[in-house]
Amino acid sequence: MSTVPDHDVTIAGGGPVGLAAALALQEAGLSVAVLERAPASVWSEPPFDGREIALTYHARMLLERLGAWKHIPESVICPLREARIETGQHNHPLIFEADRPAGAENAPLGWLVSNNMIRRGLYAEASEKTGIRLIPEAVVDTVRQDGDTAVVHYNGGERARTRLVIGADGRFSPTRRRAGIGAVIHDFERVMMVCRMAHDLPHHNVALQWFGEGQTVALLPVNGHASSLVLTLPAEEIQRLMHAEQGAFNTEIMQRVGNRLGAMRLVSSRHAYPLKCVYAHRFAARRLALLGDAAVGMHPITAHGFNLGLRGAETLASEVNAAFERGQDIGSGDVLRRFERRHRAATMPLFAATNGIATLYTRDAGPFRLLRRVGLRVADALPPFKAAVTAMLMDRPPVMDGGRR
Ligand SMILES: Cc1cc2nc3c(=O)[nH]c(=O)nc-3n(C[C@H](O)[C@H](O)[C@H](O)COP(=O)(O)OP(=O)(O)OC[C@H]3O[C@@H](n4cnc5c(N)ncnc54)[C@H](O)[C@@H]3O)c2cc1C
Numbered sequence: 001m002s003t004v005p006d007h008d009v010t011i012a013g014g015g016p017v018g019l020a021a022a023l024a025l026q027e028a029g030l031s032v033a034v035l036e037r038a039p040a041s042v043w044s045e046p047p048f049d050g051r052e053i054a055l056t057y058h059a060r061m062l063l064e065r066l067g068a069w070k071h072i073p074e075s076v077i078c079p080l081r082e083a084r085i086e087t088g089q090h091n092h093p094l095i096f097e098a099d100r101p102a103g104a105e106n107a108p109l110g111w112l113v114s115n116n117m118i119r120r121g122l123y124a125e126a127s128e129k130t131g132i133r134l135i136p137e138a139v140v141d142t143v144r145q146d147g148d149t150a151v152v153h154y155n156g157g158e159r160a161r162t163r164l165v166i167g168a169d170g171r172f173s174p175t176r177r178r179a180g181i182g183a184v185i186h187d188f189e190r191v192m193m194v195c196r197m198a199h200d201l202p203h204h205n206v207a208l209q210w211f212g213e214g215q216t217v218a219l220l221p222v223n224g225h226a227s228s229l230v231l232t233l234p235a236e237e238i239q240r241l242m243h244a245e246q247g248a249f250n251t252e253i254m255q256r257v258g259n260r261l262g263a264m265r266l267v268s269s270r271h272a273y274p275l276k277c278v279y280a281h282r283f284a285a286r287r288l289a290l291l292g293d294a295a296v297g298m299h300p301i302t303a304h305g306f307n308l309g310l311r312g313a314e315t316l317a318s319e320v321n322a323a324f325e326r327g328q329d330i331g332s333g334d335v336l337r338r339f340e341r342r343h344r345a346a347t348m349p350l351f352a353a354t355n356g357i358a359t360l361y362t363r364d365a366g367p368f369r370l371l372r373r374v375g376l377r378v379a380d381a382l383p384p385f386k387a388a389v390t391a392m393l394m395d396r397p398p399v400m401d402g403g404r405r
Contacts, residue, residue, distance in 0.1 A: 007033040007133065008330060009320070010152045010162035012140040013169030014043055016115070017292030017309035019122035021166055023066040024317035026131035028324050033162070034126070035138035035154055043136050044123050050194035050271030051115035052220050052228040054080060054207070054303035056395035059310050060111060063121070067128075071121035072113060078223050079108035081205040108205070112220055112228075118306070140169065142178055143288060148329065150287040164320065164331035167290045171278045171297030179285045186355055188275035190216075191238040192300065195270040197253060198226045200262030208260070209301075216301075217257055226267060229253060230300070232275065242270050275299060279351050283343055284336035289316055296347045302354045307395065312343045 009025050011018045014036030022032045036043050055063070063069040085094040097109065126132045141153045143165050152160045167175030176183065203221040210217045218230035231241070231253075241249065250265050257264070278297035283290045292309035319339045320330045329335070 005149050005161045005163050007031045007160060007162050008324070009033070009164045009166060010035065010150075010160050011166040011168055012143075012152065012175045013167065013173075013292075013294070014038070014123075014134065014136075015168060015170060015292060016119050016122055016306060017313055018166065018168035019119070019126050020062070020066060020068070020310055021168060021291055021313040021316065022126050022132045023068070023122065023129065024313050025320060026129050027317070028321035029131065030321070030324055030330070031131050031133070033133045033135060033160055035135050035140050035152065035160070037139045038136060040134075040136040043134070044120070044127070046116040046119045046123075048114060048116050048268060050196075050228075050269070050273075051300075052112045052194075052222060053115050053118055053306050054220070055111045055113060056307050057110070058395040059307045062310050062314055063118070066122070067125040068118070068121040071124040072117050075223060076113060076117050078112040078221050079205055080110045080112055080207055080221065081108055083109060083207045083209070086208070086210045112207075112222060114222075115306075140175060143175060145286050150331070163287065163329065165288045166316070167288060167294045168292045169294055171276070171293035173280075173290065173294035175288070176280055176290055176294050179288055181285060181290070182281045184279045184281070186277045186299075188277070188299065188359075189234070190232050190275045191235045192273045192275055193229075193231045193233070193238045193241055193270060194273070195229055195266060196222060196226050196268035197229050197250075197261075197264045198224070198267045199264045200225070201260075203227050203261065210257070212256075215256060219257060219261065227261065229257075231256065235274070238272050242272055273300075277351070277355060279348075283312075283340040286333070287331040287336075289336055289339060291316060295343065296351055298351060299354050301357060302350065304350055304354065308347050308350065311346055315339055315342050315346070 008030040009032045011022055011032065011034045014034045018034055018036070022034050025032050060069065082095060082097050123134075127134060138154045138158070141156065144151050144153065146161070149161050149163055150165050152162060152165055154160070165175070167173050167179070169175050202225065203219070205221045207221060208219045214233070216232040220228040220230065222228055231238070233241075241252070244252065246266055254264050276297070277299045278293065280290050280295050283295045291312045293305060295312060296305070296308055298305040298308065316339045319335050319342075323330050323332070323335045
């Protein structure tokens with residue numbers, strides 16, 4: 001029996017990846033519904049959440065193609081010139097600079113944009129598309145299979161019939177759990193605190209990652225004399241800092257960063273993220289695909305969670321849109337298996353490598369400290385290694401000229 005769906009695709013979760021997937025799928029003419037639990041006012045204008053997202057060339061190119069980039073004001077896009085990794089106080093830094101082809105001497109390594117501005121840009125574009133229906137205040141309950149369609153139940157009684165469901169509801173995805181898909185969950189037993197600090201000295205558009213004993217610090221440049229502070233510590237330390245009086249907080253942070261940027265002061269809200277990384281055992285089930293953090297919730301240390309989420313949306317849309325154009329079933333097992341195979345191959349090596357690096361840099365036992373120091377010296381002496389990491393950080397398609405802002 002064939003049943004008429006309300007929408008071709010229904011997406012559970014209207015975060016940045018869910019919205020990017022909606023935009024990519026409507027390109028082929030599919031009708032898409034996005035169910036998001038947040039109210040419309042918050043969804044359209046998400047508040048600052050502390051995250052500064054380092055975007056690769058590929059991610060920027062996709063955001064441009066999907067139409068979201070034009071909604072992001074130039075004043076909030078910060079080009080990244082260089083990334084330095086240091087260990088301890090007296091250290092030998094490992095420096096990554098953009099690989100700059102002739103004619104693109106100003107090419108940055110990537111761009112930093114706050115997560116809420118990316119979300120805002122994606123929402124603005126999605127809200128202009130007739131093929132996308134944005135449904136706020138919609139909490140997804142269950143997904144049930146029904147012949148050649150699936151039915152998404154939300155808000156304790158509402159239903160949406162669809163050919164394909166996408167679970168893009170974050171790293172603790174209720175959709176993944178209810179579909180019975182397990183996940184590898186790696187708990188680093190650390191919490192990451194993020195906030196913006198203004199400072200006296202210029203950052204020169206350099207990102208600094210510093211592994212001191214007992215702490216990991218990153219200072220990411222943002223426009224103006226300000227940086228995003230990313231501090232990783234045990235939960236109780238972060239809890240204390242989250243509530244520390246501002247003057248005491250500023251003093252402690254200046255000490256923790258070794259006064260590298262002169263006098264510093266907190267200029268934003270503080271946000272804490274427990275470091276739990278997730279890799280789903282499967283990315284697809286019957287008429288269901290997982291995307292974004294619901295499929296792969298990366299450790300932020302290599303700044304690739306959203307970049308990979310966008311890749312996943314692109315891969316899924318390429319398979320689904322091709323099936324649609326051929327007149328085939330867009331939610332068939334064949335389509336979803338091809339997506340799953342391609343996206344696992346694209347994400348598994350980076351997920352494993354990132355967890356290895358994060359483990360090395362969040363443990364303080366003697367062998368880990370030694371390995372860190374030796375590792376940076378060896379890595380710096382190996383041009384092929386540096387070139388490979390730079391390529392991974394930039395993820396630059398050959399067609400992109402890097403000279404732009
Ligand atoms: C501190 C920090 C720094 C980071 N830095 C980088 C970086 O530099 N580069 C990078 O690429 N990535 C980075 N990331 C990762 C990036 O932020 C995530 O990968 C990305 O936000 C994931 O997007 P998502 O849409 O999959 O999930 P989310 O952003 O979690 O969105 C999920 C959405 O689903 C909704 N939802 C949940 N449950 C339901 C339900 N039952 N019904 C309806 N809606 C629901 C939620 O309200 C939310 O809007 C960083 C992460 C952190 C924490």
